[in-house]
Amino acid sequence: MIKVTINGKEIELEKPVTVLEAARSAGIKIPTLCYHEQLEKYGGCRLCLVEVEKIPRLQTACTLMVTDGMVVRTETPQIADVRRGILEFLLINHPLDCPYCDKAGECELQDLVEKYGPAKGRYKEKKRKAPESLEDPVFVRNMERCVMCTRCVRMCDGVQGASAIAIINRGGHSHMEPFSGGKYDCEYCGNCVSVCPVGAIMSRLHRHSYRPWQVKEKTETICPYCGVGCTVIAQVRDDSIKRVIPKIGSSVNNGMLCSRGRFGYEFVGSSERLTSPMIKKNGVLEQATWEEAISLTAKRLGEIKNKYGGPSIAGIASPRCTNEDNYVFQKFMRVALGTNNIDSTARTGYAGTQKFIENIFGQGATANIISGLSNSDSVLVIGGDPTAINPILGLQIRACSRKGGNILAIGHIKGLEKFNPVTVSPRFYTETLLLEGIVSALKNKKGLPGSIPALEAKIKDISTSAKEVENGCGIAEKDFIRFTDTLSESLTPSIVLGKDIAQSSGGSYKLMLISAINYLMNARIYLLSERANEQGVLDMGCAPDLLPGYRPLSFAEFRKRYENAWKSPISEKPGLSIFEMVDSAKSNALKALYIMGENPVFNLPNSKAVKAALKNVEFIVVQDIFLTETGKLADVVFPALSWAEKEGTFTNMERRIQRLRKAVNREGMEDWRIISEVAKNMGVKLDYSGAEEIFQEISRISPLHRDLTYEEIGKGGAIYPYKGEPLRGVMEDIQMHKGSSVNPDGKLYLRLERPLFHSGTLSTKAPALVKIYPEAVARVSPAVGEALSLKSGDMARVSTRTGSLELPVNIDNKLDNLSVMLTNNFEDKGAFSLMEYTIDPVTKAPVIDANEVKLEKVLA
Amino acid sequence: MLNEAAVKELNEIRQKYPNARAALLPALYIAQREFGHLSPEAYEAVSEILGVPKAIARGVATFYVMYKHKPMGRNIVQLCTNVSCMILGAEKLVDFLKNKHGLEPGGTTSDGRFSMVIMECIGACGTAPAMLVNDDFYENLTEKYIEEILGKYK
Numbered sequence A: 001m002i003k004v005t006i007n008g009k010e011i012e013l014e015k016p017v018t019v020l021e022a023a024r025s026a027g028i029k030i031p032t033l034c035y036h037e038q039l040e041k042y043g044g045c046r047l048c049l050v051e052v053e054k055i056p057r058l059q060t061a062c063t064l065m066v067t068d069g070m071v072v073r074t075e076t077p078q079i080a081d082v083r084r085g086i087l088e089f090l091l092i093n094h095p096l097d098c099p100y101c102d103k104a105g106e107c108e109l110q111d112l113v114e115k116y117g118p119a120k121g122r123y124k125e126k127k128r129k130a131p132e133s134l135e136d137p138v139f140v141r142n143m144e145r146c147v148m149c150t151r152c153v154r155m156c157d158g159v160q161g162a163s164a165i166a167i168i169n170r171g172g173h174s175h176m177e178p179f180s181g182g183k184y185d186c187e188y189c190g191n192c193v194s195v196c197p198v199g200a201i202m203s204r205l206h207r208h209s210y211r212p213w214q215v216k217e218k219t220e221t222i223c224p225y226c227g228v229g230c231t232v233i234a235q236v237r238d239d240s241i242k243r244v245i246p247k248i249g250s251s252v253n254n255g256m257l258c259s260r261g262r263f264g265y266e267f268v269g270s271s272e273r274l275t276s277p278m279i280k281k282n283g284v285l286e287q288a289t290w291e292e293a294i295s296l297t298a299k300r301l302g303e304i305k306n307k308y309g310g311p312s313i314a315g316i317a318s319p320r321c322t323n324e325d326n327y328v329f330q331k332f333m334r335v336a337l338g339t340n341n342i343d344s345t346a347r348t349g350y351a352g353t354q355k356f357i358e359n360i361f362g363q364g365a366t367a368n369i370i371s372g373l374s375n376s377d378s379v380l381v382i383g384g385d386p387t388a389i390n391p392i393l394g395l396q397i398r399a400c401s402r403k404g405g406n407i408l409a410i411g412h413i414k415g416l417e418k419f420n421p422v423t424v425s426p427r428f429y430t431e432t433l434l435l436e437g438i439v440s441a442l443k444n445k446k447g448l449p450g451s452i453p454a455l456e457a458k459i460k461d462i463s464t465s466a467k468e469v470e471n472g473c474g475i476a477e478k479d480f481i482r483f484t485d486t487l488s489e490s491l492t493p494s495i496v497l498g499k500d501i502a503q504s505s506g507g508s509y510k511l512m513l514i515s516a517i518n519y520l521m522n523a524r525i526y527l528l529s530e531r532a533n534e535q536g537v538l539d540m541g542c543a544p545d546l547l548p549g550y551r552p553l554s555f556a557e558f559r560k561r562y563e564n565a566w567k568s569p570i571s572e573k574p575g576l577s578i579f580e581m582v583d584s585a586k587s588n589a590l591k592a593l594y595i596m597g598e599n600p601v602f603n604l605p606n607s608k609a610v611k612a613a614l615k616n617v618e619f620i621v622v623q624d625i626f627l628t629e630t631g632k633l634a635d636v637v638f639p640a641l642s643w644a645e646k647e648g649t650f651t652n653m654e655r656r657i658q659r660l661r662k663a664v665n666r667e668g669m670e671d672w673r674i675i676s677e678v679a680k681n682m683g684v685k686l687d688y689s690g691a692e693e694i695f696q697e698i699s700r701i702s703p704l705h706r707d708l709t710y711e712e713i714g715k716g717g718a719i720y721p722y723k724g725e726p727l728r729g730v731m732e733d734i735q736m737h738k739g740s741s742v743n744p745d746g747k748l749y750l751r752l753e754r755p756l757f758h759s760g761t762l763s764t765k766a767p768a769l770v771k772i773y774p775e776a777v778a779r780v781s782p783a784v785g786e787a788l789s790l791k792s793g794d795m796a797r798v799s800t801r802t803g804s805l806e807l808p809v810n811i812d813n814k815l816d817n818l819s820v821m822l823t824n825n826f827e828d829k830g831a832f833s834l835m836e837y838t839i840d841p842v843t844k845a846p847v848i849d850a851n852e853v854k855l856e857k858v859l860a
Numbered sequence B: 001m002l003n004e005a006a007v008k009e010l011n012e013i014r015q016k017y018p019n020a021r022a023a024l025l026p027a028l029y030i031a032q033r034e035f036g037h038l039s040p041e042a043y044e045a046v047s048e049i050l051g052v053p054k055a056i057a058r059g060v061a062t063f064y065v066m067y068k069h070k071p072m073g074r075n076i077v078q079l080c081t082n083v084s085c086m087i088l089g090a091e092k093l094v095d096f097l098k099n100k101h102g103l104e105p106g107g108t109t110s111d112g113r114f115s116m117v118i119m120e121c122i123g124a125c126g127t128a129p130a131m132l133v134n135d136d137f138y139e140n141l142t143e144k145y146i147e148e149i150l151g152k153y154k
């Protein structure tokens, strides 16, 4: 126990902290400027100076650690004098343009000067001049206002890990700059803006559009983009979101956001939003009333059900919609339409991967707390760049490295390259051999634990030597040994697994090998998740083989339970997966398709073929916020409310259930309400007063969500397995598929780029993200570019068996010589329009890694 | 791009320091030598080899005035005008260089042969005025002596 006296108050402390922290814990305020709780201590501004007995000079409270018996005074005439003097110094160069500055009202300098500062400075010299920089599309930099606290730099370098900005020059000339001196070349997380105490770096999105004190509504909700599920605060004025900021202390992201979460909100107010229902008449979508659209939908679905039976109808749910939307959706499909044909784009990798791994290790094996990653002593990364796909999770991996942990990367992971990864990059299509090598090495070093015989049976068959890895994968034996040694010496390892594995040839076999590594290392495994409610969509039973609560449809006992609750029979026949729906449409067996918040014509590989297949379907309903490629094919289109306009819950990749709260008002209906109206018109009662009532039903009948309430979720306590029970002991036989081998020599392959700045097509409706990453580009290595004399910016034709696109080329130094990378985000320019797939028979995920591509220069 | 020898040199320097950031100053000198001045490409090369982010490298370099932050002539005249040198006529030498050779403080001759930087005390007060041309040291300067010295540099 450490005892200190601050301003005469005795404070007892368990462990040594700084004087500042000790004072704050006792409610004593000490002014600070360079200190920030998220950042490493700096001691630069000197505002926090305090008097400490037996130390002759004033000390900085933010850096000085308490010692037993220390006596501190924080308010004396001398200290007041010093503070006034420091503030006067800061104002020598400060422009004092508060009336014009967006920060006024929440500016720390303004507050400090108001409280401690001199009314008037005595310096007569000319102030430093630096024109406000508007060279960047997202940030405005005003270096006249900079107080040199270095908070932005410590954020970018020490926490975000992007190290894109620095203090340049010396003395009175120093200020903060990105490398180019103008435009940023960075991750655009905006976390530097969050911590800047003054108006020196600000976001251009809300420039001069409001004052901090004019914000009436501050809604705490969840980011709509990825499966991390960051808490965001939407600041609203006049029913429009002005700014989205993080919350310090929130459990998942603790004061941090990524570019999508911070700058991607503008789609909400987009003028392209759907405003009215539409009905297709003579091949053209025309505006219709809600009544018309609802009754037509009900009528047509009823007719089709009667004529062809429930299994001729299918539904696609949405990993962007809430649990409540998805629950009602699957209930509607099962009860009103009598079919298990329900699926979502979680099928493109996440669902199958999770099922595969949890079949071996038990339900919940992939539900791990994201912040735990930074406490691992090693993180093995495979199948995607976490810093782009799930950026806030990526930060935890960077933090792990900073704390001395090892990053083990299979393949080059761009966002981690500055974090001393131990990398092994196998040649194309030899990843399997490498994984076999790792499993063999671990088996020899660690032995078999003996707890999962089915997996051990598979592991016993594997024996691949370092030499074989060297010959097959092109990884030097010593590098391979260094990799496996580092891994095997780890005591608290984690594995971060991206979708590229499930989407590659032999995906399920690779998953078995990764499971084996997980098993031999006793590791924790994290599945990257690209959509905010990808987990929730599965938990709600929006899958052909699952009922709510992630319960297998094949278990009669669960079916019975839901049949009783819903007072309706449930077909025991598993439904069609999303890809089987496409096949069924192709063969004309599928007669109706109900799509909620999804765009399969763009978001499924071989999108052209998907489009052709869907054209065969008699009746298509689409609920969405924009008129998507899929919406254009629909017979009825309903405008839905967006993420910001409704209540509900999302379940993130940790399986933490979190509350979405309405930030702005808009006329219209939530997805679930539209469905419930259609049901009503079909004579099926699916009535709820609001999202909360739906959740009450879920928590009543889903064994997993038992007794959960909105109130509890709001407090942040809804962490897996909640109060419910995960399913244990249902291991099925481990099945896997080795895939076919490919000899890539001399060919180019089209690969999917998963960019940091985009997510589906949603982000392309957010102007700021489009400014950061404006268009689809074909990314190739310098050697590939050179062979065709292509420079960055030149146009190239990218062709595969399914078509071709003309795209600007971007030369990427870090790329291999076999790949052409392309995103699937920009309308008419999606990689999926050029990709064919096969289906992994075990995970049911699409395999897209064998699309040969031709690249030609297009002459201007 | 850096040539192989320079890359090797940089890697060797890296080995002498406990971490990459500590190796920045000597590494930047090498890059400056190879690229002529600390251009964006020079920072990128250092960043690539040391693994230090380029923005950080630039932040460090701009603290120091003795790096070349812009393109400069083939030879650099660093003339001291601090107290001792000033008293012994350094400012006249500045005028001389300007009038005779068109070489102004911070400037470069039109033929690109010389650039000039004004220095603050280079530790030769006892034999002032003094200057450096590239890495060579000259003291007790006079106009005539300067003429002679400059003639050695092409």
Ligand code: SF4
Binding pocket: A155, A156, A157, A160, A162, A163, A164, A165, A184, A186, A187, A188, A189, A190, A191, A192, A193
């Ligand atoms: S936006 Fe993020 S990455 Fe860019 S400079 Fe700021 S902190 Fe660094």
Ligand code: SF4
Binding pocket: A145, A146, A147, A148, A149, A150, A151, A152, A153, A176, A195, A196, A197, A198, A200, A201
């Ligand atoms: S820009 Fe802001 S955060 Fe960065 S040093 Fe200046 S005042 Fe501090």
Ligand code: SF4
Binding pocket: A223, A224, A225, A226, A227, A228, A229, A230, A253, A257, A258, A259, A260, A261, A262, A390, A391, A392, A393
């Ligand atoms: S990491 Fe994911 S959830 Fe968090 S802000 Fe970024 S996109 Fe949103």
Ligand code: FES
Binding pocket: A031, A032, A033, A034, A035, A042, A043, A044, A045, A046, A047, A048, A049, A060, A061, A062, A063
């Ligand atoms: S807050 Fe302590 S020195 Fe700045």
Ligand code: FES
Binding pocket: B080, B081, B082, B083, B084, B085, B086, B120, B121, B122, B123, B124, B125, B128, B129, B130
């Ligand atoms: S004053 Fe010129 S060398 Fe010291």
